[in-house]
Amino acid sequence: MSDVNIDQLREIIAPAVERLGYDLDDLKAKKAGRRVVVTVVADGDNGVSLDAVAEISKEVNNALESAETTGGWFADAPYTLEVSSPGIDRPLTLPRHWKRNIGRLVAVSVGEERLNGRIAAADERGIELESKGANRRLEYSELGPGKVQIELK
The missing domain is CATH 2.30.30.100 (SH3 type barrels.)
Structure with a gap:
């Protein structure tokens, strides 16, 4: 697998998160052996509940799988998806x-x-x-x- 292009990954994931009414607050992708670990941090006006994390995970996973079937750069390696909300220690910048x-x-x-x-x-x-x-x-x-x-x- 070639290096993960975070901008291309953001183009796949951001719309999936935004469709559910949340903001993509942070996105990281790093190689871990043959896998890629994709970390998504989502936030919303009323925070992000555990149910919302599950819903976002499903939507992002569907978007990634769709990108795989169209022959996208993610198609040639397995990945692990981690979805969370920002912690209390997240800096206020925006x-x-x-x-x-x-x-x-x-x-x-x-x-x-x-x-x-x-x-x-x-x-x-x-x-x-x-x-x-x-x-x-x-x-x-x-x-x-x-x-x-x-x-x-």
């Missing part, structure tokens, strides 16, 4: 990541400054971060990757 975490406590770098606060709002241009009793508007272009903080209550 507007949709920030929007899906409104109300959560986060840590984020803004230039040299490290801020901790709660995401009060998020839109296409940036977020409003509640920190130290005040709200601060921050554009995405100013933000480094954010990280959701675990709160013990």
